[in-house]
């Protein structure tokens with residue numbers, strides 16, 4: 540029998556182990572969902588981010604982000620929780636996670652829960668445990684805050700159905716960019732099984748939207764599904780990574796692919812690199828991902844077969860423009876929306892504003908400078924009534940910082 544303080548110490552110990560174990564998963568964000576509170580319940584989701592959970596690189600991730608347990612029967616080599624790891628283990632009961640979530644929520648520490656787990660027994664049993672937490676929060680405690688549940692690949696469709704009914708977002712981790720990578724480092728995980736679970740979720744999201752459009756009461760993971768891909772654990776190139784992302788966005792209709800730079804772990808397998816990839820790599824992948832989703836770029840345009848990794852020095856749009864100097868400068872008074880989106884330094888909002896303003900008059904330098912665009916880049920790639928970059932050929936030397944002034948990305952934890 541525990542004394543109260545003994546019980547609390549146990550809980551705190553578990554929390555420190557299981558929150559730490561969850562920090563490697565970047566596949567959560569609380570945006571994109573609305574859930575109104577009720578008078579007799581607590582909480583609501585208003586689409587705003589929340590915080591108090593931190594990824595290893597210092598990014599603030601806004602949920603109580605924990606594993607139900609870090610015991611796991613699988614042996615994914617890049618994971619500190621693999622069965623062969625000697626990491627300290629812990630397991631929460633369903634009631635403990637429910638209590639922690641409600642206590643933290645009431646104290647305003649968090650606005651939502653991200654719950655994942657190592658695989659205990661099998662996919663179905665693990666999924667049932669995760670669902671039991673969400674069910675208790677929603678049905679016994681009238682909790683209307685945000686819930687993101689990790690879906691275990693291979694779980695029964697009936698369980699996926701229930702998880703989606705209770706959660707705001709579901710995610711199934713693709714883990715590594717290619718089949719070969721998985722075979723090499725995570726032999727228990729099968730790409731077809733992972734994708735099958737994504738397909739199940741995707742179909743139910745569509746059905747639920749169709750039912751809602753017909754006025755039926757339907758709700759299934761309204762914030763969509765996301766995934767996480769670990770970058771830098773294998774030599775797979777950015778070109779292959781972006782191919783996989785494109786597949787996930789188009790075929791699986793995922794809302795977000797999160798890229799997580801591989802973090803070296805103690806006693807790691809010799810096949811794994813001893814150092815994390817440069818932090819700029821993850822950043823460039825997010826920039827490229829953004830260009831694919833919002834700027835009309837095709838993944839294959841952002842790298843070349845000869846140079847299959849994104850440029851560390853220049854952002855992917857500038858690097859693309861420097862490879863295609865014959866397409867510039869573009870006349871901002873005549874170029875199409877698609878063309879304007881390709882000008883380095885111009886964002887989607889800039890382009891929308893330009894298109895509005897040019898309905899009324901020819902765009903001049905003063906109009907461009909009024910927009911908050913990155914003029915140091917844009918000036919070389921566009922023409923306006925009273926601006927022409929001249930005959931000088933645009934080359935990397937225009938944008939490269941002086942060698943001794945080049946910024947160095949430092950770790951937050953140095």
Ligand code: SF4
Nearest residue numbers: 611613615618621657
């Ligand atoms: S399934 Fe693989 S990645 Fe997930 S906790 Fe287990 S060992 Fe880690």
